[in-house]
Amino acid sequence: MAFTVIMFLVGTATTAGLLRLGHYLNHMGGHKKLEVECDIFHGRWEYDHADPHPLYSPRTCPFIPNQFDCQSNGRPDQDYIKYRWKPYSCTLPPFNGKRLLQRFEGKRIMFVGDSVGYNQWLSLVCMLHSAVPKARYLLETKGGLSTLTFQAHNVSVMFSRNDFLVDIVDDKNERILKLDSIGNGGQLWKDVDVLVFNTWNEGLQTGKKQSWDVIEEGNARHKDIDRLAAFEKALTTWAKWVNSNVDPKKTNILFQFQGVSPDHTNSRDWADTNAKNCKRQTRPVAGHNYPGGRHRGEAILDKVLGTISKSVRLLNVTALSQLRKDGHPSSYGSSKGAVDCTHWCLPGVPDTWNELLSATLLRY
Numbered sequence: 594m595a596f597t598v599i600m601f602l603v604g605t606a607t608t609a610g611l612l613r614l615g616h617y618l619n620h621m622g623g624h625k626k627l628e629v630e631c632d633i634f635h636g637r638w639e640y641d642h643a644d645p646h647p648l649y650s651p652r653t654c655p656f657i658p659n660q661f662d663c664q665s666n667g668r669p670d671q672d673y674i675k676y677r678w679k680p681y682s683c684t685l686p687p688f689n690g691k692r693l694l695q696r697f698e699g700k701r702i703m704f705v706g707d708s709v710g711y712n713q714w715l716s717l718v719c720m721l722h723s724a725v726p727k728a729r730y731l732l733e734t735k736g737g738l739s740t741l742t743f744q745a746h747n748v749s750v751m752f753s754r755n756d757f758l759v760d761i762v763d764d765k766n767e768r769i770l771k772l773d774s775i776g777n778g779g780q781l782w783k784d785v786d787v788l789v790f791n792t793w794n795e796g797l798q799t800g801k802k803q804s805w806d807v808i809e810e811g812n813a814r815h816k817d818i819d820r821l822a823a824f825e826k827a828l829t830t831w832a833k834w835v836n837s838n839v840d841p842k843k844t845n846i847l848f849q850f851q852g853v854s855p856d857h858t859n860s861r862d863w864a865d866t867n868a869k870n871c872k873r874q875t876r877p878v879a880g881h882n883y884p885g886g887r888h889r890g891e892a893i894l895d896k897v898l899g900t901i902s903k904s905v906r907l908l909n910v911t912a913l914s915q916l917r918k919d920g921h922p923s924s925y926g927s928s929k930g931a932v933d934c935t936h937w938c939l940p941g942v943p944d945t946w947n948e949l950l951s952a953t954l955l956r957y
């Protein structure tokens with residue numbers, strides 16, 4: 594599970610998830626310009642034979658790691674890349690990578706988060722690369738920071754690995770997760786033009802996969818605490834950071850916090866007694882109601898976002914991703930024998946998140 598939200602820091606409050614897509618609506622057969630607010634996250638998945646998607650493939654995009662390269666790892670079905678997201682009340686503008694690069698010329702776009710954020714960053718760099726396949730680019734990786742710069746446009750698309758948004762500090766062979774502190778990361782985020790946050794994916798990891806040893810909050814130390822409670826605390830620390838460090842007058846700064854990226858490790862969530870997990874799933878859940886209901890983290894997210902005084906926009910991809918039990922690497926990820934029902938194949942579902950992000954950023 595992971596979280597990603599959008600926050601527009603442009604001085605005016607915007608309703609979460611609503612976009613002005615007026616010029617894309619037909620009115621009474623004519624093309625009258627109608628300024629109608631459209632919730633682009635409310636819609637359905639549609640199988641599309643004719644669509645030119647995907648925008649890239651493992652052959653054309655040099656950045657897809659083995660972990661997400663389901664096709665090269667032998668995934669036999671391809672329907673999962675042919676489903677398009679269709680909002681009910683407007684048409685999503687087609688992704689226009691050139692336009693995005695022009696709009697953000699000389700700017701930096703940074704994803705901050707866990708491995709699902711990495712998944713989304715890779716998707717966006719592939720989408721942009723496919724828009725300007727001959728353009729020179731520079732890829733730099735330093736510590737937990739990866740930067741891909743499209744040199745002609747001087748646009749940098751960055752990924753900063755930070756699983757919980759708050760600090761993890763190495764101290765005498767002990768990794769301390771500090772729920773009430775944002776230090777190092779905060780320096781890195783300042784002055785970035787577009788910030789896209791996500792977290793939570795690693796929140797439920799235990800044993801060897803857990804990336805910390807001790808939880809600290811003020812003077813209190815815990816070997817472990819309820820993970821949802823920890824998530825709420827970390828997110829609250831992050832919200833305070835936003836409240837006191839972000840300058841709403843500096844337009845063009847835009848925060849996004851992705852909604853919860855669901856996993857599909859238990860087929861009971863979509864009321865399927867024949868399956869066990871996401872393995873061999875080749876189509877989305879039908880309709881638009883997920884039998885498993887709302888993700889537990891979403892209510893926390895709504896609550897914490899409500900405490901942020903800057904205007905906030907949520908990339909509300911939880912519900913639409915819940916339907917995509919077919920989008921995961923399952924046994925076509927990197928480790929043999931493992932079934933990955935948490936991350937997403939590329940090309941695949943994260944491309945839709947980025948289409949929605951782009952539509953939001955460009956404010957069609």
Ligand SMILES: *[C@@H]1O[C@H](CO)[C@@H](O)[C@H](O)[C@H]1NC(C)=O
Binds near residue numbers: 634635909
């Ligand atoms: C996110 O989308 C779901 C499904 O359309 C909706 O129920 C929920 O209220 C949305 N959340 C926000 C904060 O807009």
Ligand SMILES: *[C@@H]1O[C@H](CO)[C@@H](O)[C@H](O)[C@H]1NC(C)=O
Binds near residue numbers: 699701747749
């Ligand atoms: C490229 O953009 C960065 C900000 O992202 C800026 O500091 C730098 O001066 C720009 N370089 C050129 C050559 O315009």
